[in-house]
Amino acid sequence: MLTTFDRRGRRPRAGRLSAGLLALALLVSACGGADAADDGPAGDPQSGGTLAIGIESDTDVLDPHRAGGWVTYRVNRQMYEALVDEDLSKTSEEAPIPEIVPGLAESWEVSEDGLTYTFHLREGVTFHDGTDFDADAVVFNVRRMSDPTFEFYDDRSAGQTVFVWQHLQSVTAVDPLTVEMTMKQPFSAFLRLLTQGGGGSTGIISPTALAEYGNDEIADHPTGTGPFRFVDRVRGQRITLERNEDYWGEKPYLDSVVFRPLPDPSTRVSALRAGEVDMIAVPSPDSVSSLEEAGFDVATSAPPHLWYLAFNMTDPIFSDIRVRQAVNYAINREGMSEDLLRGTTNPAYSVLPPANSAYEASEEYFEYDPERAKELLAEAGYADGFETTLMTSVDGSGQIVPVPMAEYIQQDLADVGIRVKLDTTEWITYLTEWAEGIPAGTGMAQMSWGMTTPYWLRNVTSSTLQAPNGSNVGHYSNPALDEVMQQAATALDEATADELWRTAAEIVHEDAALAPIVNDKAPYVLSGDVQGFVNPSEEWYDLTSVWLR
Amino acid sequence: MVGYLARRAGSMILVLLGVSVLVFLIMQLVPGDPVRTMLGPTATAESIAAVRADLGLDQPLVQQYVSYLGGLVQGDLNTSLTMAQPVAEIVFPKLGNTIILAAGALVICLVIGVPLGVLAATRQYSLFDRGAMFLSLAGASVPVYWAALVVISVFALELGWLPTSGMYDVREPGGLGDLLRHLVLPAATAAVVPTAVIARLTRSVMVEALQQDHIRMLRANGVPERQIVWKHALRNALPPIVNIVGLQVGYLLGGVIFIEVVFSWPGLGGQLYTSITSNDMPIIQAGVLFIALVFVVVNLIADIVVALLDPRTREAVG
Numbered sequence: 001m002l003t004t005f006d007r008r009g010r011r012p013r014a015g016r017l018s019a020g021l022l023a024l025a026l027l028v029s030a031c032g033g034a035d036a037a038d039d040g041p042a043g044d045p046q047s048g049g050t051l052a053i054g055i056e057s058d059t060d061v062l063d064p065h066r067a068g069g070w071v072t073y074r075v076n077r078q079m080y081e082a083l084v085d086e087d088l089s090k091t092s093e094e095a096p097i098p099e100i101v102p103g104l105a106e107s108w109e110v111s112e113d114g115l116t117y118t119f120h121l122r123e124g125v126t127f128h129d130g131t132d133f134d135a136d137a138v139v140f141n142v143r144r145m146s147d148p149t150f151e152f153y154d155d156r157s158a159g160q161t162v163f164v165w166q167h168l169q170s171v172t173a174v175d176p177l178t179v180e181m182t183m184k185q186p187f188s189a190f191l192r193l194l195t196q197g198g199g200g201s202t203g204i205i206s207p208t209a210l211a212e213y214g215n216d217e218i219a220d221h222p223t224g225t226g227p228f229r230f231v232d233r234v235r236g237q238r239i240t241l242e243r244n245e246d247y248w249g250e251k252p253y254l255d256s257v258v259f260r261p262l263p264d265p266s267t268r269v270s271a272l273r274a275g276e277v278d279m280i281a282v283p284s285p286d287s288v289s290s291l292e293e294a295g296f297d298v299a300t301s302a303p304p305h306l307w308y309l310a311f312n313m314t315d316p317i318f319s320d321i322r323v324r325q326a327v328n329y330a331i332n333r334e335g336m337s338e339d340l341l342r343g344t345t346n347p348a349y350s351v352l353p354p355a356n357s358a359y360e361a362s363e364e365y366f367e368y369d370p371e372r373a374k375e376l377l378a379e380a381g382y383a384d385g386f387e388t389t390l391m392t393s394v395d396g397s398g399q400i401v402p403v404p405m406a407e408y409i410q411q412d413l414a415d416v417g418i419r420v421k422l423d424t425t426e427w428i429t430y431l432t433e434w435a436e437g438i439p440a441g442t443g444m445a446q447m448s449w450g451m452t453t454p455y456w457l458r459n460v461t462s463s464t465l466q467a468p469n470g471s472n473v474g475h476y477s478n479p480a481l482d483e484v485m486q487q488a489a490t491a492l493d494e495a496t497a498d499e500l501w502r503t504a505a506e507i508v509h510e511d512a513a514l515a516p517i518v519n520d521k522a523p524y525v526l527s528g529d530v531q532g533f534v535n536p537s538e539e540w541y542d543l544t545s546v547w548l549r
Numbered sequence: 550m551v552g553y554l555a556r557r558a559g560s561m562i563l564v565l566l567g568v569s570v571l572v573f574l575i576m577q578l579v580p581g582d583p584v585r586t587m588l589g590p591t592a593t594a595e596s597i598a599a600v601r602a603d604l605g606l607d608q609p610l611v612q613q614y615v616s617y618l619g620g621l622v623q624g625d626l627n628t629s630l631t632m633a634q635p636v637a638e639i640v641f642p643k644l645g646n647t648i649i650l651a652a653g654a655l656v657i658c659l660v661i662g663v664p665l666g667v668l669a670a671t672r673q674y675s676l677f678d679r680g681a682m683f684l685s686l687a688g689a690s691v692p693v694y695w696a697a698l699v700v701i702s703v704f705a706l707e708l709g710w711l712p713t714s715g716m717y718d719v720r721e722p723g724g725l726g727d728l729l730r731h732l733v734l735p736a737a738t739a740a741v742v743p744t745a746v747i748a749r750l751t752r753s754v755m756v757e758a759l760q761q762d763h764i765r766m767l768r769a770n771g772v773p774e775r776q777i778v779w780k781h782a783l784r785n786a787l788p789p790i791v792n793i794v795g796l797q798v799g800y801l802l803g804g805v806i807f808i809e810v811v812f813s814w815p816g817l818g819g820q821l822y823t824s825i826t827s828n829d830m831p832i833i834q835a836g837v838l839f840i841a842l843v844f845v846v847v848n849l850i851a852d853i854v855v856a857l858l859d860p861r862t863r864e865a866v867g
Contacts, residue, residue, distance in 0.1 A: 270702070
């Protein structure tokens with residue numbers, strides 16, 4: 001629950017009484033609380049203990065191929081590993097983009113034509129059930145996600161991971177420790193996409209366990225190769241993992257980890273203050289500073305997250321580029337980040353989210369300039385403004401506080417004469433409506449998304465991916481952009497690809513097809529006992545380096 | 550009495566059938582595609598169609614409902630769309646947790662609400678009466694969400710007596726003691742409104758009961774006041790109290806949803822909230838059906854108790 005303020009520091013009129021009562025309750029809670037931390041020297045890492053993490057919602061299925069969403073991947077990632085991994089041991093400052101590092105594959109080669117990937121697998125790795133990890137296990141898993149003729153093919157897994165396997169031609173076990181994958185076309189983002197987990201991930205499941213439990217039941221018996229193994233799950237209460245004593249890599253310090261779903265933000269904060277959990281995800285923006293004052297550590301990062309508006313290109317008003325530019329100039333991104341979101345976000349000026357190889361933070365395309373916005377509107381024939389609708393959710397994964405943010409935009413746009421009506425829907429319904437495309441009569445829709453590859457941009461701007469057949473919900477179409485992105489996607493080396501992706505981003509900016517608003521800093525709040533936690537440039541984290549004092 | 554019970558049971562089944570049809574139809578009107586949600590924004594139209602067919606969501610509505618009902622008769626509650634698990638495995642443990650919470654709240658309601666009302670009635674217009682009635686009016690008007698935040702900050706954070714949320718300690722899940730410690734705050738918060746309602750109703754029926762002729766006669770005969778109040782007057786005032794308690798159970802089952810959210814109590818209310826937002830039809834169906842079932846059964850029991858307490862009702866309905 002959030003007490004929301006408008007930019008002048010006033011609470012919205014409606015609900016002022018209940019907001020006042022709430023503020024009282026929060027004040028009482030802010031005064032009390034367990035002492036968070038003794039700030040003595042941390043000392044050397046020590047083994048043992050149980051880390052309890054308060055997470056923002058209950059997770060989806062513990063099946064890495066089928067599961068969607070960041071919340072679930074943060075759990076699955078501790079148990080499952082993919083062929084390649086990202087180095088999550090560095091903060092965003094140390095490594096703005098997590099480096100691709102060996103996972104279950106020790107090394108790999110890509111053929112010169114970019115069509116063949118040869119993975120050399122790690123020797124001596126076993127799954128949590130004792131099954132040996134080998135090339136056949138990899139082939140089994142890939143076919144489960146991509147081959148409709150396979151006995152264990154799973155259409156849900158295929159639906160979730162199509163973004164990884166869309167260009168796959170074949171997968172073969174060359175020998176017990178070598179796997180070869182061939183592509184229908186070069187696919188420069190392939191390795192990076194193997195490490196992703198926002199919607200479906202490619203973690204390798206024990207084939208023995210899959211054969212025993214089947215596609216539906218495997219989620220109740222997670223069996224991977226990761227540093228932690230599954231202990232139990234009580235829906236709505238906890239998911240418990242323990243150290244994998246046979247792990248091939250650095251073994252974790254922690255004996256066990258408990259993920260505890262605490263969907264209400266104030267409950268999460270209370271549980272942290274009372275010491276019932278050691279760290280929490282997604283604190284409400286207005287609790288962060290009081291938690292810091294109480295001695296809790298706040299770890300922020302720059303993950304690939306962009307909260308942005310898409311414009312409806314088929315709308316008679318928004319088809320005019322000057323209107324889209326005007327909206328971009330009229331929004332005070334700094335103000336929103338600082339005043340409304342209390343520094344838990346950074347203002348966003350690039351249509352590419354941070355944490356990918358093509359991202360350039362220095363780009364500031366549409367700095368706040370309401371006068372310029374008014375001029376552009378006047379040029380477009382809207383000197384007296386116009387009326388339009390903005391679609392928004394009321395909550396959701398990565399959405400921060402969508403309604404207050406939409407209201408903030410509403411006020412900024414009102415200042416230049418654009419009268420915005422808000423069309424608010426709860427998250428799941430919103431996702432469906434959003435995926436259908438922005439309807440006639442609605443000018444804009446917001447979304448929060450991103451990946452550690454610039455390939456992400458294609459999802460939301462390619463004319464071939466116009467809704468409902470993709471996530472280009474504003475029906476944006478620019479053949480020149482499509483051409484550049486096709487070259488980028490099939491480029492043979494990363495440097496060429498990045499250059500092309502930057503050109504693509506430039507075109508999107510010139511067309512003002514999207515309005516980037518803010519990048520989330522994804523804060524985690526930790527008690528002083530939690531040591532070694534790194535919040536990397538990703539939407540998830542590694543727990544092997546964490547220890548308790 | 551047997552005929553009465555048979556008729557009540559018959560109408561109960563009709564009510565439940567009606568509830569299931571209503572829930573089914575309402576969920577059809579709600580926008581949002583569960584499969585789209587399941588597969589995320591990068592899913593293709595083909596993969597969505599494949600999964601829809603897999604789940605039988607491409608069949609006509611009537612057929613979907615009939616096959617659902619057919620399964621229900623055989624005790625098959627279907628499979629959750631989002632969790633790929635049998636609904637019974639999800640719903641029953643959650644329903645059990647909700648019943649634990651509601652039962653805890655009910656005990657508090659009865660132990661506090663009834664005696665408070667009786668005592669207020671015997672001291673009509675006294676300071677105690679006015680104080681108790683003012684408190685219960687305030688109690689009946691408190692926003693539950695706010696009350697929950699206040700008790701958490703006072704009893705869990707400030708005083709540190711009780712845990713802030715959850716049902717068991719997550720680091721070392723314990724037994725009954727651990728459960729009871731976690732139960733106190735949510736149950737007490739859930740009990741606030743029903744306790745107030747029960748106290749106010751008890752007071753008013755007791756005031757009436759205490760003014761009746763036979764009570765005056767008992768007093769004239771020198772029966773001790775304590776016996777008059779707790780034995781004779783309360784006995785006559787019980788039927789409406791039992792009725793309102795039955796209704797309050799319904800309120801508790803439906804009303805604990807906020808409590809479950811704020812205290813992260815893993816109950817059916819919280820599960821329904823999540824399932825409604827993800828359009829998980831089989832869970833919503835089963836959840837609402839079971840809440841309706843418990844509500845109907847509890848009220849049937851209340852009616853039977855009333856009939857046993859008051860022969861006039863029995864004759865009127867029987």
